[in-house]
Amino acid sequence: MSYTIDVYRKEITSTKDPFVFFTYIAFFPQLLAGPIERAKDLIPQFEKIHSFELQEAKKAVLRILWGAFKKIVIANRLAFYVNEGYANPDQLTGLTTILVIVFFVIQLYCDFSGYCDIAIGSARLLGFKLSENFTRPLLAKNIKTLYQRWHITIHKWFRDYVYFQLKLPKTAPRKASRKVLNVLIVFGLAGLWHGSGWNFLLWGIINGLLIILYDPVIDKALETGNLLLISATRILAHTAVGLSLIFFRSKNLDQAKAIFQGLSRWEFSMWNIEELANQIQIGLNKNEIMFGLLFILIVFIVEYHQEYHKERIHSFYTGHGLKRWTISLALSLSILFFGFHSGRKGAETSKANKNKQEEFIYEEF
Numbered sequence: 001m002s003y004t005i006d007v008y009r010k011e012i013t014s015t016k017d018p019f020v021f022f023t024y025i026a027f028f029p030q031l032l033a034g035p036i037e038r039a040k041d042l043i044p045q046f047e048k049i050h051s052f053e054l055q056e057a058k059k060a061v062l063r064i065l066w067g068a069f070k071k072i073v074i075a076n077r078l079a080f081y082v083n084e085g086y087a088n089p090d091q092l093t094g095l096t097t098i099l100v101i102v103f104f105v106i107q108l109y110c111d112f113s114g115y116c117d118i119a120i121g122s123a124r125l126l127g128f129k130l131s132e133n134f135t136r137p138l139l140a141k142n143i144k145t146l147y148q149r150w151h152i153t154i155h156k157w158f159r160d161y162v163y164f165q166l167k168l169p170k171t172a173p174r175k176a177s178r179k180v181l182n183v184l185i186v187f188g189l190a191g192l193w194h195g196s197g198w199n200f201l202l203w204g205i206i207n208g209l210l211i212i213l214y215d216p217v218i219d220k221a222l223e224t225g226n227l228l229l230i231s232a233t234r235i236l237a238h239t240a241v242g243l244s245l246i247f248f249r250s251k252n253l254d255q256a257k258a259i260f261q262g263l264s265r266w267e268f269s270m271w272n273i274e275e276l277a278n279q280i281q282i283g284l285n286k287n288e289i290m291f292g293l294l295f296i297l298i299v300f301i302v303e304y305h306q307e308y309h310k311e312r313i314h315s316f317y318t319g320h321g322l323k324r325w326t327i328s329l330a331l332s333l334s335i336l337f338f339g340f341h342s343g344r345k346g347a348e349t350s351k352a353n354k355n356k357q358e359e360f361i362y363e364e365f
C-alpha cells in the first residue's frame with residue numbers, strides 16, 4: 001500500500017525492474033512481522049552491489065543471538081504461564097492475575113522485539129539495513145512516547161497514511177476536538193489491524209484515550225521536577241497500558257472480564273512464603289519462574305545501558321573481542337540449555353498448543 005500511495009503522490013518514482021520490485025515485496029527477513037519498510041528506504045539498497053563487511057557481520061550475529069535469546073528463552077517460557085492463566089482465569093488469585101498481566105507485557109515485548117532483532121541482523125548479514133522497530137519502549141516517559149518507540153514502523157505508517165490525511169478545521173475549538181477524534185480513529189484502526197474483535201477495537205480506543213487524557217498529567221509532573229511525582233505518574237501509565245493489553249490478549253470480552261475479576265481474589269496471606277510459592281505456580285514451576293525473572297532482569301539491565309550509557313555499548317562493539325565472544329557464547333548456551341520445553345510443568349500439551357507456545361505472536365495479525 002505504501003509503495004502504491006507514494007508513487008501516486010509522486011513522492012517516489014516507480015521502479016522499472018520487476019526483480020527489484022518483487023524482491024522488495026518479498027524480502028524474507030521482514031516479511032512475517034516487520035519492520036515495515038518503505039520503498040524509498042529499501043528499494044535503493046536492491047539497486048546497488050553490496051560487499052561483505054566484517055564489523056557489521058559481527059554486530060549482526062550478536063543481534064540475532066540477542067533476539068533469539070529474548071524469543072526462545074524468555075517469551076516462550078512466559079508463554080506457558082500466560083497461556084495457562086488465560087485458559088483458566090477462574091483459577092487465578094489476585095497475585096497470579098497480576099503476574100499473568102505483567103508476564104504478558106514482557107512476553108509480547110520479547111517476542112516481537114526478538115523477531116525484529118533477528119530480522120534486522122539477518123538482513124545486515126546480507127548487507128541490507130532495515131529500520132529500527134523498537135527503542136526501549138518500556139523506559140518511555142509517557143504513553144505517546146511508548147508507542148513511538150514500540151513497533152516504530154507501523155506507528156509511522158499510521159501517522160503518515162492515516163493521521164496526517166485527516167483534515168483539521170481552521171477554528172481553534174473545533175480543531176482541538178477534531179484532533180481528539182483523529183487520535184481515536186487512528187488507534188481504533190490500529191486495534192482493528194491486529195484483529196477484528198471488539199476487544200481489539202476497545203484496546204485501541206483505550207490507548208488513544210490514555211494519550212489524550214493522561215499524558216498531559218505526566219507532562220505536568222515532568223515540569224515540576226519532583227522525582228516522586230514523576231515516578232508515580234510513569235508507573236501508573238505503564239500499569240494502565242498493561243491492563244489495556246488484557247483486551248489485546250483475550251479471545252473475547254468475556255475472557256477479558258474474567259481476567260479483571262481475578263484481580264479481586266486475594267485469598268491467602270502475602271507473608272506466608274510457602275503458600276505464596278505454591279500459589280504462583282501455574283504453567284511453570286518455581287525454578288522456571290525464578291529463571292524467567294532473572295532473564296527479564298538481564299534484558300532490563302541491557303536496555304538501561306542502551307538508554308543511559310551509550311558509550312558503554314559503543315565500547316562493547318569497538319573494544320576487545322573477548323567481551324563479544326563471551327556474550328555470544330553465553331547467549332548461545334542460554335538458548336541451548338534454557339530454550340527447551342520437555343520436562344516443564346504444562347509441557348505435556350497437544351501439538352497444536354505446543355506450536356502456539358513457539359510461534360511468533362505477530363504471526364496471528
